[in-house]
Amino acid sequence: MRRKKRTPKEGFDFSCLKGISLRNINSIILFPFFAALLNRVPYLSLPEMPIAYFLGCVIFWYIFVETTVRNNRFFDLHAAYRIALYAVVSVGIIVNSVVVYFISTDLLVFITPLFFTVAIITILIGFDEGAGVGLFLAFIASATYSFSLDAFVMLSIISFVSALATRKLTARISIARAGFFVGAVFVALVFARSFTESTFNWIQLSAAFINPVLSSIAVIGLLPYIEYVTRIYSNVGLLELGNLSHPLLKNLSVNAPGTYYHSVTMANLSEAASEAVGANAILARVGAYFHDIGKIKRPQYFTENQSGDNPHDRLSPSMSNTVINEHVQHGVELARKHRLPLLIEDIVRQHHGTRNKLFFYRKAMNEGSKKSEDFGYFGPKPQFRESGIVMLADSVEAAFKSLKNPTPGNIREIVAEVVEGIYNERQLDNSGLNLGDLEGIVDAFTRVLASSSRPRIEYPLEEPPTGVSDADNPPEQNDETGKREENT
Known part of the structure; x- marks a missing residue:
């Protein structure tokens, strides 16, 4: 009998595992699992239905937190954002569980300080991340209360209101106002709930109000330290800078x-x-203030600080190129030394992108050099919208100074020309700015420059009053007047 040839079995297709990495395992599975265990530390035991508890933590974290984090490009730029998120959530979980354990599990819904964690995440990172973390913490807290749906709904509402109340704050006192507002909403919910249950508990009402108010005080006190350590600044911190x-x-x-x-x-x-395109106007403004701090080292090598003498006339093009490049690196060093926000450091590094210094390149060509890449900035290109806007503003402001007849039409023409040139150089590919944004930016630049270049009316010189003689003044006054005229 002839044996049938065995066809070799196809091996396991590992293509489905390509998207799995240590980072994904950590962010999707390990951290929510760790957070679930952290919540049970005071109790030294697992809750009811532990499988549902751990699985629910993973699902809630992925759906409400991880998906929003992956849409935030700042997390790709700096690991500090993810580390700060993990640290704040971990501390928040410990605080929540310890407060409930040492006071009363029966008051869990009213004394769990969700405002503390949600407010810090919202103020430092954003509304979506803060609201997502709030829902995750609401699930963990409700699991401690026997997976109470009532507790989950109540805590979820408070978390969402906390994120709404603390988004886009520009003053520290606004955090306290947000705490009082959330406390009032919490009291209203508890009061409405008491009517449905035909019970009224003053302790619950008091705890519901005091909880977010005390949490807001803690946030105000801790926020400057968190900003300094992480270099992730809120709008409040940016305004102070x-x-x-x-x-x-x-x-x-x-x-x-x-x-x-x-x-x-x-x-x-x-x-x-930034206001025209919906970007962070505070970040863009403060980034513009600090973008050229590296010029402190050698200010005389930059035309805006020169008064006649130009040191570049005595340097070779390659040496001039080195000196100009140095201001970016020195600016980054100063930003780190003074612990400026990470995003401000990014703006300092990215505001020139990888553009060429055409003046020195053309000067070098006349001397026989033809390598344009030797006269480019080291980059990288702008990685977020505010950084791209600062790059555009830098070039537009310099071009505007050379405009001899700044009429609105001429201003718009030169602004559009500069913006189009940078776009065609593909310097904005990674910035997140689209063509619609660029149109709004051109309009905004034109409006600001046109309003700043309006001529003022010429005031006539004041003539001295006639008909007043020295005889009208006493002799003493005439003498004093003469002395003052001599001194002047």
Whole structure:
């Protein structure tokens, strides 16, 4: 008998595992599993239905937190964002479980300080991340209360209201107001719930109000320390940096006054453009203030600080290129030394992208060099919208200064030309800015520059009054007047 040939079995297709990495395992499975265990530390036991508990934690984390995190490009730029998220959530879980364990599980819904964690995440990172973390914490807390649906719904509402109340804050006192507002909403929910259950508990009402108020005080106190350690700044922290009293900006105004005023004008342009396209106007404005701090080291090598003498006339094009490149690296070093926000450091590094210095390149060509890449900035290109806006504002402001007849039509023409040139160089490919955004940015730049270049009326010189003689004044006054005239 002839044996049938065995066809070799196909091996296991590992293509389905390509998307699995240590980072994905950590962010999707390990951390929510760790958070679930952390919540049970005070109890030293697992809750009812432990499989449902751990599985629910993984599902809630992935759906409500991980998906929003992956849409936030700042998490791809800096590991500090994910580390800060993990740290704040972990501390929040410990605080929640310890407070409930040592006070009363029966009051879990009313004393769980969700506002503390949700407010910090929302203020530092964003509304979507804060709301998602709130839902995750609401599930963990309700699991402690025998998977109570009532507790989950109540805590979810409070978490969402907390995220709404603390989004886009611009003053620390607003955090306290948000705490009082959430406390009032919490009391209203408890009061409405008491009517349905025909019970009224003053302890529950008091705890519902005091909980977010005390949490807001804790957030106000801890937020500056979190910002300093993580270098992830809220809008409140950015505004404090942008009040022009920072030592770096004072140093810039004294040693490089031309660069300082260039930065102030850029800040106005960047803020207006960011508001037009829905970007963070505060981040763009403060980033514009600090983008050229590296020029403090050698201010005389930049035209806005020169008064006649140009040191580049005595340097070779390659040496001039090195000196100009140095201001970016020195700016990054100063940003790290003074612990400026990570995103401000990014703006300092990215505001020139990988563009070429055409003036020195053309000068080098006349001397026989033809390598344009030797005269480019090291980059990288702008990685987020505010960084791209600062790059555009930098070039537009410089081009505007060379405009001899700044009529609105001429201003719009040169603004559009500069923006189109940077777009065609593909410097904005990674910034997240689209063509619609660029149109809004051109309109905003034109509006700001046109309003700043309007001529003022010429005031007539004041003539001295006639008909007054020296005889009308006493002799003593005439003598004093004569002395003052001599002194002047």
